[in-house]
Amino acid sequence: MNALADRLRALLPRRADYRGLRRSWPRDLAAGATVGVVALPLALAFAVASGVGPAVGLVTAVVAGAVAAVFGGSRVQVSGPTGAMAVVLVPLVAEHGPQVVYPLAVLAGLLVLAAGVFRLGRLLEYVPWPLVEGFTVGIAVVIAAQQVPHALGVEVTGQENAAAAAAVAIGGFLAAPDPAVLGVLVLTVLLAGVLPRLHRAVPAGLIAVVAGTLVAELAGLDLAVIGTLPAGLPVPALPDLGGVGALVGPAFVVAFLAALESLLSARVADGLVPGPRHDPDRELVGQGLANVASGLCGGMPATGAIARTAVNARAGAATPAAALTHAGVLAVLVLVAGPLVARIPLVTLAGVLLVTAWRMIERHNVRAVLASTRADAVVFGLTAVATVATDLVTAVEVGLAASAVLALVHLARTLSAAPDEVPAGLGPHVQVYRLDGPVFFAAVRSLAGLAADREVRVVVLRLSGMTLLDATGARALRDAVEGLERRGVTVLVKGATPEQARLLTAVGALGPVAARGHVFDELPAALVHAAEHAAREPAVPGCVASGRPAP
Incomplete structure (x- = not known):
């Protein structure tokens, strides 16, 4: 009994999570504010892309982001709606209606929570390093490709693949260049890319967004902006569990994706910040509770978000206080500063994410993988290409299958x-x-x-x-x-x-x-x-x- 109690206690938050907060709180607050501004349009966009209203995306980012920050196993992980989850939810929303996301989030959250309690988070340790590096590079390319239409001020429709949409946007911009968009983009990228070289504690992303917004307003530039925000957050309510039987299968898919993306994101974050590595079982517990809370409060399923986590880490975050600040900033922006945030040009946010995507790629790790063995290079390349060409789950499946086959071939050759x-x-x-x-x-x-x-x-x-x-x-x-x-x-x-x-x-x-x-x-x-x-x-x-x- 005592062993079980100790096991469960190890999965709960502890004071050590905030060790060093007295010194790092200015950086944590600045990082949280930066991520909050960056996460706002993403929360809105992913919710709309899933087929639910923008308010659902906001409550997910606020509630799931706060709960995962407190109970999760990563110091800098930022959670909320993601593009991979939106892809999974689209057909379910089309079949069952927008209300399906609430019970689905609760069911998937319970499954992820159970996986953490039974310590299944360690299974990711069996994922090969070349696969993780290929996944990271692929995600960085996808993030950059997703931002190209906003970065160039070109609206793209009918393209589900991010790389294809980026190619269409580039073609459209070359056909009709917009100097104003290009100027604000260059300014944002320069500020976001150069300021951290002066000092890591400088909130470069936030400064770049503010600077780009001021230039656009003072020069009277006609740029696409975030637009009108919802007036408030929905009132918490229990979801309708009447048709829960039909959601068991989809809940397993959503839970698998939530666990996989969160653990991979946390693993990537380990390489971006010094200090202790994440606890995968605690991370699953945190993500499970975050999804349950999101569903009960009118949100959609959430996962650890690599782009926002990378922004958080690169902005100098050191404790979960940064992710909590991100959730608080989103709530304040929605309730208080909606009209001001609505004027932020999308091109400035795209510029910040382009820089983030570039920094996500650890060039020395890529060189090390490519110089190791031919099999590792193949796994790296296949995973990266599959991430860009298909989706996260398929990419991981391809990478694992290639790793297994090549490992068997190598193992067979060792028999004498x-x-x-x-x-x-x-x-x-x-x-x-x-x-x-x-x-x-x-x-x-x-x-x-x-x-x-x-x-x-x-x-x-x-x-x-x-x-x-x-x-x-x-x-x-x-x-x-x-x-x-x-x-x-x-x-x-x-x-x-x-x-x-x-x-x-x-x-x-x-x-x-x-x-x-x-x-x-x-x-x-x-x-x-x-x-x-x-x-x-x-x-x-x-x-x-x-x-x-x-x-």
Whole structure:
């Protein structure tokens, strides 16, 4: 009982989460304010893209952002509506109506919460590093591509893929250039990119947004702006759970995406800020509670958001106070400063996110992956391309599948099945084969060379170096043993572990050998028996290394 209590207590917030806040609070407040301004149009846009009203996106960013900041396992993670989640929600909203997002958020939140309690967050540790780097690069490209239409002031419709929309926007801008948009964009990018080089604590994104807005207002530029905001946040209410049975399947999909994107985002954030790494189980608990709270308060499913998390980290955030500030800033902007925020040009926000996307790519990590092995470079490239061309879930599936296949190919090549040195005095009638490495389904072709030389009467199979054995490998060993014995060669087996012996016996490879007393634990005993047996047996004509009859 005490162990369970300690386990649950470890998943709750603690004072250590805010260690150093007395020194970092100015940076945390500045970072939170910057992220709040950047997150506002994203919360609105993703909610509208999902088929629900903009107020749903705002309540999600405020409620889910605050709850995840308090209960999550990452110090700088920022949560809210995301583009990947919007893609999943669109068909569900079209089928069930906008109200479906509320119970869906609650159900998915409970599933993610359960995953955290049962400590499933550690499963991400099995995701290869090249996949994470490829995912990060792909996400950075997608974020940049999503901002290109706003950055150039070109409206693009009918393009679901961000890269395709960016290409259309660039073509439209080249056909009809707008110097005003380009000027504000360059100003924003320069400020957001250069100011952090002067001092990391400078809220470069916020300064860039304010500067771009002032230039646009003072010069009277006709630029697309955020526009009118909702007058307030919706009143919390219990969602309708009448049709919950039909949402169980979609809830698992949403929960998987929420967990995956949040954990990957938190893992990316670890590389952006110094200090302790995130706790994946706590992060799942936080995201689960955030989704439950969002659904109960009239919000949509939320996840950790890589773009906003990167902005937060790059702006100097050090504790969860920054993400809490982000939620508070959004609430204040909605309730108090709506008319002022409505005048912010979209091009300034796009410029800040373009710089953020560029900084998300750790060039030294990319070079290290590409210079490591060909397999790692392939996984990196496939994941990055799939992230840009498809979606997050598909990209991770592609990366994992490629990693698994290439790992199996590499593992299969490590199997060595070759003649070992025979001690002097045994003569030419005894041959020793040593198996080193994994004997499994992908490596069985290496066993095809097990054959005896012309004068060999006894073959000793040394299995002590066999690190892995599956049913296919055991069957291949059985076939090799039967092939040798059909040619009159006696087989002795040495060094199989109890588990390997059980599997070899189950497939019929060890039973006949053991019945003759030809299974040994030590090599000297096996060699002595081999020598005695070879001396008693006549030579077997026609037994050659290739296994074909001698001419």
